[in-house]
Amino acid sequence: MSMIEANNLWKEYGSNIVLEGVNTRVDEGEFITIVGTSGCGKTTFLRMLLGIEQATRGELLLNGKPFPDEPGEDRGIVFQRYSVFPHLTVLKNVMLGAEFHDSRLLGKLFGAKRHAAEQQAREILASVGLDHALERYPHELSGGMQQRLAIAQALMKKPRILLLDEPFGALDPGIRADMHELILDIWKKTGITIFMITHDLQEGFYLGTRLWVFDKVRLDKQNPNAYGACITYDIPVDRADQNTYETIDDSLDASKKLLTDQE
Amino acid sequence: MKRIMNQHPERMLRIALGVIPFVLILIVYVVSSNARLAENPRDKLLPSLSSMGQAVDTLALQPSKRSGEYLFWQDTGSSLTRLGLGIGISALIGLIFGVLNGVIPYARANLSPLITAVSLIPPLAVLPILFIVFGLGEVSKVVLIAIGITPFLIRDMQSKVMELPSEQLIKAQTLGASTWLVIVRVVLPQVLPRLIEALRLSLGAAWLFLIAAEAIAATDGLGYRIFLVRRYLSMDIILPYVFWITVLAFLTDYLLKQLSLRLFPWFHASKH
Ligand SMILES: Nc1ncnc2c1ncn2[C@@H]1O[C@H](COP(=O)(O)OP(=O)(O)O)[C@@H](O)[C@H]1O
Ligand SMILES: [Mg+2]
Numbered sequence: 001m002s003m004i005e006a007n008n009l010w011k012e013y014g015s016n017i018v019l020e021g022v023n024t025r026v027d028e029g030e031f032i033t034i035v036g037t038s039g040c041g042k043t044t045f046l047r048m049l050l051g052i053e054q055a056t057r058g059e060l061l062l063n064g065k066p067f068p069d070e071p072g073e074d075r076g077i078v079f080q081r082y083s084v085f086p087h088l089t090v091l092k093n094v095m096l097g098a099e100f101h102d103s104r105l106l107g108k109l110f111g112a113k114r115h116a117a118e119q120q121a122r123e124i125l126a127s128v129g130l131d132h133a134l135e136r137y138p139h140e141l142s143g144g145m146q147q148r149l150a151i152a153q154a155l156m157k158k159p160r161i162l163l164l165d166e167p168f169g170a171l172d173p174g175i176r177a178d179m180h181e182l183i184l185d186i187w188k189k190t191g192i193t194i195f196m197i198t199h200d201l202q203e204g205f206y207l208g209t210r211l212w213v214f215d216k217v218r219l220d221k222q223n224p225n226a227y228g229a230c231i232t233y234d235i236p237v238d239r240a241d242q243n244t245y246e247t248i249d250d251s252l253d254a255s256k257k258l259l260t261d262q263e
Numbered sequence: 264m265k266r267i268m269n270q271h272p273e274r275m276l277r278i279a280l281g282v283i284p285f286v287l288i289l290i291v292y293v294v295s296s297n298a299r300l301a302e303n304p305r306d307k308l309l310p311s312l313s314s315m316g317q318a319v320d321t322l323a324l325q326p327s328k329r330s331g332e333y334l335f336w337q338d339t340g341s342s343l344t345r346l347g348l349g350i351g352i353s354a355l356i357g358l359i360f361g362v363l364n365g366v367i368p369y370a371r372a373n374l375s376p377l378i379t380a381v382s383l384i385p386p387l388a389v390l391p392i393l394f395i396v397f398g399l400g401e402v403s404k405v406v407l408i409a410i411g412i413t414p415f416l417i418r419d420m421q422s423k424v425m426e427l428p429s430e431q432l433i434k435a436q437t438l439g440a441s442t443w444l445v446i447v448r449v450v451l452p453q454v455l456p457r458l459i460e461a462l463r464l465s466l467g468a469a470w471l472f473l474i475a476a477e478a479i480a481a482t483d484g485l486g487y488r489i490f491l492v493r494r495y496l497s498m499d500i501i502l503p504y505v506f507w508i509t510v511l512a513f514l515t516d517y518l519l520k521q522l523s524l525r526l527f528p529w530f531h532a533s534k535h
Contacts, residue, residue: 052433070436071433073438100440101439105443137533157438
């Protein structure tokens with residue numbers, strides 16, 4: 001049985017059809033990268049995996065059961081921004097996961113338990129390269145360091161699924177390369193299932209084991225929301241060659257052009 | 264020449280420019296006061312600085328003949344106690360309901376319309392009701408301040424909670440937080456500095472309600488004293504009292520600001 005299964009999944013906001021007829025299966029340990037024109041429903045799909053949006057038709061299954069309808073510890077998330085807590089130091093940002101788990105009343109640990117949580121947080125922070133910044137506040141960190149922190153927070157919970165919504169979109173190219181190594185390293189060591197949205201097709205090809213393209217199959221120029229997007233390409237990345245890359249690039253450009261033309 | 268909108272005064276000049284209006288007002292006052300007193304030494308409208316000093320000396324440094332109290336300090340103490348109680352209670356209620364409304368949709372649906380309605384009642388219009396219900400003692404004055412500023416505080420706290428990025432609240436849930444833990448570890452610590460900001464904004468209103476209540480029914484307090492001596496046209500007491508109230512208002516605001524800088528450095532650093 002697949003870990004995640006979408007059967008004829010639709011998502012509509014009133015008359016605005018965002019996703020239509022999404023069908024897919026994902027096995028544990030896959031690294032799925034998602035590309036697509038802006039506004040085509042990638043984030044919406046991720047929010048359904050998070051549990052904060054529900055399908056309007058069809059079904060989305062986790063281990064054969066309907067997806068939970070709210071966020072939970074088994075699915076970690078890193079957004080493009082605002083994923084870390086500005087009022088806590090780096091170390092405390094990461095310890096929070098343990099404190100939520102072990103102290104249901106105060107959300108704060110003391111004594112030996114605190115010491116253990118701190119130790120665990122230090123190790124994780126070292127693995128993402130933030131061990132020199134434990135006592136700093138997020139506003140004292142660069143964009144790349146903030147994203148490392150957001151990843152470290154999520155790792156503290158040992159989630160089975162990690163959701164990344166354009167996590168490196170705001171970073172400089174050099175720093176992005178470092179982040180790519182970090183995320184690949186985490187994926188290899190933990191065997192976690194990753195869904196990562198990116199607007200950089202090359203990044204998608206480089207990181208994923210499988211690349212999805214979200215796009216509208218049918219396009220109505222007068223009414224772009226009349227049809228939704230689905231997964232138009234689902235490519236095992238190791239088999240992809242330069243040719244597919246260019247075909248996808250062209251098809252994305254084409255629908256982007258159609259959408260911008262009519263504005 | 265640069266546009267005037269692009270010209271900035273040097274530090275010393277800036278300070279001087281700020282001080283000049285105060286000095287001018289003082290000079291105009293002293294000159295006019297002298298002129299009036301030269302014409303009529305018993306004029307009460309613009310008392311000389313020395314007669315104001317005299318009045319302050321009598322009220323602040325010498326015990327009252329009637330009660331043996333130092334009236335100036337007694338007035339100050341009573342007013343500040345009422346103000347402190349009123350603001351403290353309002354802050355607590357504002358924080359609790361603001362956070363509940365901000366975080367929990369059911370609470371918001373249930374309470375928001377009521378709070379909006381209450382906030383539209385002019386507080387001074389219910390003062391007679393307060394006097395009838397709570398009597399003329401301390402309670403009605405504290406309650407007036409609370410009624411005056413609490414609805415604003417609740418609504419402000421609620422909107423500050425709702426302005427927190429939803430990403431943060433979602434992230435906390437993926438880290439295993441219950442609603443309660445989101446409130447105590449994510450929301451509360453982040454709205455406390457915003458509560459202090461809101462309190463600083465409502466200080467003016469709090470003073471207004473305090474003085475209004477004291478003017479109508481009290482036996483001491485800064486507002487009581489001003490309205491009492493008004494009958495004798497005692498400008499030599501009223502003016503120093505108004506000045507003192509202004510100083511107190513400034514100090515409360517300043518202390519709240521320092522407290523916030525001290526307790527929440529991350530808030531002030533990440534704001535800019
Ligand atoms: N809460 C919502 N209510 C109404 N429409 C929404 C909502 N969230 C997203 N949408 C619409 O869904 C479409 C897809 O958005 P999104 O998933 O964010 O796109 P992407 O992440 O691919 O850029 C957009 O047209 C957006 O306007
Ligand atoms: Mg998006």
